[in-house]
Amino acid sequence: MYEIRVPMNYAFGQLTNAGAISDTTLTSTDFAGFPSNLSTTVYIPLTLQDPANKAFEIVWATAHAAGSSTLTIIRGREGTAARAWPASTLWACAPTLRDAVLPVVNSAALPADPHIGLRVLQQDTQQMLEWSAGGWALELGKGILNITKRNVADAIGAATTLMETLALSGLKASRWYKAVWTFNANASGTVNPPNGTASIHLSAVGAAVSTADAVIRTAGVINQSTTSPGLLLEMPFTVPSDGTYQLGCSAASGGSSTTLNFLASGAAGDTNAANRRAFWVEDMGLK
Numbered sequence: 075m076y077e078i079r080v081p082m083n084y085a086f087g088q089l090t091n092a093g094a095i096s097d098t099t100l101t102s103t104d105f106a107g108f109p110s111n112l113s114t115t116v117y118i119p120l121t122l123q124d125p126a127n128k129a130f131e132i133v134w135a136t137a138h139a140a141g142s143s144t145l146t147i148i149r150g151r152e153g154t155a156a157r158a159w160p161a162s163t164l165w166a167c168a169p170t171l172r173d174a175v176l177p178v179v180n181s182a183a184l185p186a187d188p189h190i191g192l193r194v195l196q197q198d199t200q201q202m203l204e205w206s207a208g209g210w211a212l213e214l215g216k217g218i219l220n221i222t223k224r225n226v227a228d229a230i231g232a233a234t235t236l237m238e239t240l241a242l243s244g245l246k247a248s249r250w251y252k253a254v255w256t257f258n259a260n261a262s263g264t265v266n267p268p269n270g271t272a273s274i275h276l277s278a279v280g281a282a283v284s285t286a287d288a289v290i291r292t293a294g295v296i297n298q299s300t301t302s303p304g305l306l307l308e309m310p311f312t313v314p315s316d317g318t319y320q321l322g323c324s325a326a327s328g329g330s331s332t333t334l335n336f337l338a339s340g341a342a343g344d345t346n347a348a349n350r351r352a353f354w355v356e357d358m359g360l361k
Contacts, residue, residue: 209244221354
């Protein structure tokens, strides 16, 4: 629904009749020239406005009979609230944030009703995303989709433990991605082999990630009592179908008498210490 947004050039006018807060139609003689192909998929955004009181409401026109002065509308769209409007209220088909760049705090705040071509600025990752039939994708096609950094240490035993996780919306089967996990580690207890392991898992589409999910990359971690240099796991991967996925990082010490410590940062005095434990996913482009 609401896939195609079709604003009109220089369309404006006044309401012929008053509109109650619960009305789902509006009347204006200036609506007569509107197209007749509107629906809940193809809609026109309109702004009702009261300049004197600095009040406005955005509505979406979803039905119109050719030559009619009446529009069927959906009220209070794009973060506005429905309100009562008197006759002679000004309306205009004017650009809104959704016609430019819509800012959102993070991926959880992406709108559930995007139209084709909607561009958003995801502020936590500073990425520009665009909505298409396949879902959200980076506007420029490549770059970091999501990243998480860890500022506490984890003590890992013999049981496989899940740590860093990322949720990524709009992954596409037609593209390559790369998961990257970097960290420092040391061990306590028995520090001889068997060595520990670190892995990156990919969930099924739409599911939460767990240690039971497919491993897309695994590597050994040498148990040692001194802090390791920065370790890096990275792996290109694809997804079987378009959708939202989660990835997660897990580790195990390799022995019941060994604790593998995944550290919060790099060595003392390391100017880039805060980035030494991080997990991110990059979009590498089309296959």
